[in-house]
Amino acid sequence: MRVTVLGASPVRPNPGQACTGYLLDAGSRRYLLDAGSGVIGQLLQHARLETLDAVFLSHAHPDHCLDLICLRQSMAYGPDAPRESPLPVYASRDAIGVLEALGAVFEPEGFWSGWVVWHALEASSQLRLDDLAIRFHSTRHYRECLAMRFEQSGRCLVFGADGGPQASLAEFASGADLLIAEATLDRRERQPDAWGHLSAYEAGLLAATAGAKRLLLTHYFESDGGDLLLDAARQACAIPVELAREGAVLDV
Numbered sequence: 001m002r003v004t005v006l007g008a009s010p011v012r013p014n015p016g017q018a019c020t021g022y023l024l025d026a027g028s029r030r031y032l033l034d035a036g037s038g039v040i041g042q043l044l045q046h047a048r049l050e051t052l053d054a055v056f057l058s059h060a061h062p063d064h065c066l067d068l069i070c071l072r073q074s075m076a077y078g079p080d081a082p083r084e085s086p087l088p089v090y091a092s093r094d095a096i097g098v099l100e101a102l103g104a105v106f107e108p109e110g111f112w113s114g115w116v117v118w119h120a121l122e123a124s125s126q127l128r129l130d131d132l133a134i135r136f137h138s139t140r141h142y143r144e145c146l147a148m149r150f151e152q153s154g155r156c157l158v159f160g161a162d163g164g165p166q167a168s169l170a171e172f173a174s175g176a177d178l179l180i181a182e183a184t185l186d187r188r189e190r191q192p193d194a195w196g197h198l199s200a201y202e203a204g205l206l207a208a209t210a211g212a213k214r215l216l217l218t219h220y221f222e223s224d225g226g227d228l229l230l231d232a233a234r235q236a237c238a239i240p241v242e243l244a245r246e247g248a249v250l251d252v
């Protein structure tokens with residue numbers, strides 16, 4: 001598997017960058033993981049839209065799903081080659097409901113029809129796409145949010161999405177060759193309402209508890225200082241830790 005960072009910003013984009021989005025190359029298939037604001041522009045630097053095999057959305061917060069609107073508009077009106085079939089989009093019923101409602105704001109009927117095919121996910125869903133096995137886990141967040149575990153040819157990628165400290169997430173991420181974990185809170189005091197996010201240190205703890213082999217910090221405010229975030233995560237784990245930077249390519 002190969003992962004390309006398309007965006008690693010949290011709710012407010014880092015200057016000149018996109019919110020959350022990752023391109024996953026798995027064998028001959030290409031998948032988009034999350035479509036936060038600004039991600040489609042980044043995606044177009046690496047992939048043609050008609051070559052995407054599916055989209056997986058972790059949850060219905062704008063920094064993870066809003067650019068699906070842009071993707072639909074790009075497919076409908078952009079200069080790219082047409083797709084042979086509608087794009088499969090895997091998301092929770094909650095996220096599908098939000099996107100359906102948003103689409104209806106733009107066009108009362110049929111905004112999505114012919115462009116995407118919804119596949120509703122539960123935390124217990126298990127998928128197999130070719131030789132790629134995919135499982136999900138409900139994170140500790142402010143609305144339904146699914147972490148994702150991708151396994152192919154004995155290798156494992158876990159995309160932690162958004163979510164606060166949770167023992168079951170470490171279990172879900174167990175033995176990951178690459179763990180993508182959020183580092184939203186570092187250098188700010190943990191507020192009582194911040195239970196739904198991790199600090200960089202907590203991301204490191206998660207990686208250590210899970211026995212992950214490599215950690216990629218995502219969903220961070222650049223103003224927190226990349227080196228400080230890396231230092232904080234490294235205090236909690238003894239594996240290679242990197243900061244997700246747009247355009248970076250990681251082999252899993």
Ligand SMILES: [Zn+2]
Pocket residue numbers: 010011020061063064162219
């Ligand atoms: Zn987020």
Ligand SMILES: [Zn+2]
Pocket residue numbers: 059061141162
């Ligand atoms: Zn969120």
